[in-house]
Amino acid sequence: MPQPILHIYQQAFPHDMPAIVGTAEALDVLRAAIGNALARGEALSRDVLDSAGEGYVVKVCCRLPHKAEAPPGSFREKLGKDDLEPLPSTFWERLGAR
Structure with missing residues (x-):
């Protein structure tokens, strides 16, 4: 089963574009958290991994x-x-x- 690998890159300088890069599984996890935040104001994702295998949770606020x-x-x-x-x-x- 593919792993949910997700990276969120901040802006390198003002007005630069931030980036979210991940596997389809990780982006589905993030999409679910965004949907929950839209419904409730705030949500936590399920665990996702970075490419080094470290797990973390994404907090989404609306x-x-x-x-x-x-x-x-x-x-x-x-x-x-x-x-x-x-x-x-x-x-x-x-x-x-x-």
Whole structure:
């Protein structure tokens, strides 16, 4: 049985295209997680593998942007923002409307 191998590559520079590359099985797992996120707002995929055989789970979030809504903690840490300070709406605009 083919393994669900999935790689998600970030942008190399601003306005660059991110890429999701995977086997059909892994993309089906991701599609199911996206469908669940659209229905429920947030979802976790089943386990997928990278090409080295390391397993991981993909978190998929579907949020409507609002400038007073705090982004996920990992983004706040990267931006150096404290928990109480709302981020400008441009942060959410860069993430997309939905």
